Every structure is written in structure tokens, then in C-alpha cells.
Amino acid sequence: MKGKVPRTVDEFMAWAWAMEVEAVERYEELAEQMLTHHNAEVATLFARLARIEGKHRDQIAQQMGWTRPPDTGSFHWRTPEGPETTDYGDLHYLMQPYHALKLAEHNEERAAQFFEHFAAAKLPADVRAAAAAMAAEEREHVRLIREWLAKYPEPEPGWDEDPDPPAVAD
């Protein structure tokens, strides 16, 4: 977040919640993009990642006892988007589950680093404790994604070559 640090656990968890909301929305969008381009396998994977992040989002709200979403309208990430949000530009219509999981791994890693930063910052002890707990959860997610990744070998070079490419030559 630009120019702000969380001073209360409520404020900090609102950021964590906002991060999950943005990640869920993006994974859902990416699943739709892949479906539009008939890449059903990766679409299913992105939809699954959206559901996983959605559970995390709901878990935060439940833990905080929020009956309505916290106000996140004035939030600004330091990075262009939230740490757990996939960049639209990282997609390819021929991508495979391996590539989608590499993106997810990158996102979880950034999320862990984001929370670790606050866990180590000069902040009230209860905020640092909440940040440490969130960081531990994201580290666990990194581990799980890596386990998942092990099921998919890295595609050979040329995976993005289309025998019927969109560009015309004559």
C-alpha cells in the first residue's frame, strides 16, 4: 500500500482480504479467457485456483467476524496490483497447466513476502502476529502449489508454436 502502514489488526486484515478478493476475481477472469479459447484444461485449473483463494477470502472474513465487506476503496498497492494477482500479460492461449501453476507459485511467493514484510516491520505486536500467521499460511500455499506442480513436467520448447497461426504470410 502506498504511504500507509496498518496500525490495527482490523486494518491489516482488510488488506489481506482485499488481496484475496482481487486474486479470486482475476483467476475467474483467466478461467473465462481460457474457456473462450478452448483451453479447457487450463480453464479448469484457474477456476480451481479461484475457488481455493475464495475459501481463503471467506476464512479471513469469518475469522474477523465481519458481517459486511470491509471498506477497501482507498487502498493502493505499492506494486501495480495486489501481490497475489496474476498479470493479464502473462497469459498465452496455448499455455499448459504447468505454466498456470508457475504463475500461481509466483503469486503465493509474493503474498508470503508481502506478509513477512509486515511481520518484521515496526508495528504493534498484534499486527505483526497477524502478519506472521498470514505469512505462514501463504508459505504453506507455496509448498502445496509446488507439490501440485510436480505432477506436470515442464513443457518442451516450442509448446507455444501454433500449426495454424493467426498471422498471415501471403
Add this chain to the structure above:
Amino acid sequence: MTGMLTHADFKSDIKPVWCPGCGDFGVVNALTKALAKMELRPENVAVVSGIGCSSRIPAYTSCYGFHGVHGRALAAGTGLKVARPDLTVIVTGGDGDGYSIGGNHFLHACRRNVDLTYIVMDNRVYGMTKGQPSPTTEPDWDSKLSPEGTGLREFHPMMMALTAGANFIARAFTGDPNGLADVIVQAVRHPGFSFVEVLSPCVTFRPEQRDWKKLVKHDALKPATDIARAARRMLRDTGFDLGVLYAGDRRPYEPRGRREQRAVAALEARFTP
């Protein structure tokens, strides 16, 4: 719709058909966020476009939309704003649509200074028609359709907008949808003709544009109110400097009470039972 709206309320049920990786997804994201942030309502906003990949945008929003004729989006948008000044008019399109066949409309829209916002998604190529060079394509861009490049100097949209009289000029990047949303909010709120040049990679015909995220310089441009100062700043422009270049105070064209509006009122009266 009642109550506070979120960006999702500004999205339609139609799913974009753009290539995965296309920058234009970031523009839909930013535009809908900006409209929600300004607490506008879809029924009070019109999104007008021409022809091209990016010109599909009106269909992807829940606002009023008009997918018009190639290069004529600004003409349609200007007419709409003059007839219905109560609407927030956003004109959208690409570099081919806006700077080539629509180039003349672009210059005169800047000059007229009607209170609307023009968002151009610039990918320096005609994507929809399979990758021909556009007015902003680099002269040495070597492709199957332009072997060894065109050799033609590229158009500089921001400089053209500045000299032609646009009242607000900015550049943003689709890889930063939240930053782009902020720029769109400023553009819509600024009176007169606001021009937002958006660097929007075409990953299919210009895959090298995936590297734009490493080249852009956030907040490199600071808003000047003096045209000469803004012009001098443009002489040092890398093409990847982001931010607001110019925010002028020229009075917008004010249609209220003018002949154009009276003509619309007369026309409406004919259809009123």
C-alpha cells in the same frame, strides 16, 4: 440498480474474445473500476467506439454503448455529448482506428474541446486485420506484412493532442490497471477533451511487447498547466513515461442552450405523443 455500485456492476455478461495476454483486458478492468470510484451509474454513461480489437469494449460494459464506424468514434461521441451533455461520454479505440482513418477527427476533437474522454489502446499494430503496421508502428518493425519495416516516422499522439488543443493529456499502461483507473478518473473529471494514451500490448502480433512492463516508468510525467513546458517535456519522452502530461484550463465547448440542443429538443418533440 440501486445503492453503491462496484466495478463488477459495470461489466456486462458478454465475455471478451481478445487473445489471452492482451492488454485490453486491463482497460476493461480499469474503466469499470474508475466508473465505480466516481459513483456513476451505467445508465448515465455512454461508451462509444470505432472498429478494431479494442473497439469491442462497449459490449463488455453495462453502460450505454455504440460500436460505430471505423475511425468515426470521436465524431459519434462528440455528437452524443453535444446532444446529451448530462451523459458521461467515454470514447474508446485503438491506434489504427484513432490515428489513421480517424486521425482528422482526433485533431478536431482536441480543437473543439467537448467535455468527453478519449481512451486509445495503443499496441502499434492493426491486430484485428492480422498485423499490419499502424501510424504508431516503429519504422524498422520487420514483419511478414512489412518486410524490413515501413521506414515511416511514427505518429506522436500526445504531441499532436497537445498542439491541437486537448485539455488533459496522459499516458498509462494496461499492466497497471489500478493506476490506469486513477488516470481515467482524473481524465473524466477534468473539463473539456481528455486524451488518455494507453500502452496496451498485442501479444499475438507484437509478442516483444510483453517486455513493456520492464520499460514503463511510473509517475515519470508530472502534470503541467503550461503548454510550452509540456511540449518541452515531450521532447525528452521515451514513449514509456507514464503519468499526466498536461492539465489545461481551456474552457470546454458548452452546448447547453445552443442551436444543436434546440434541434434535438425539436426532434424529440416530434416523437412525443
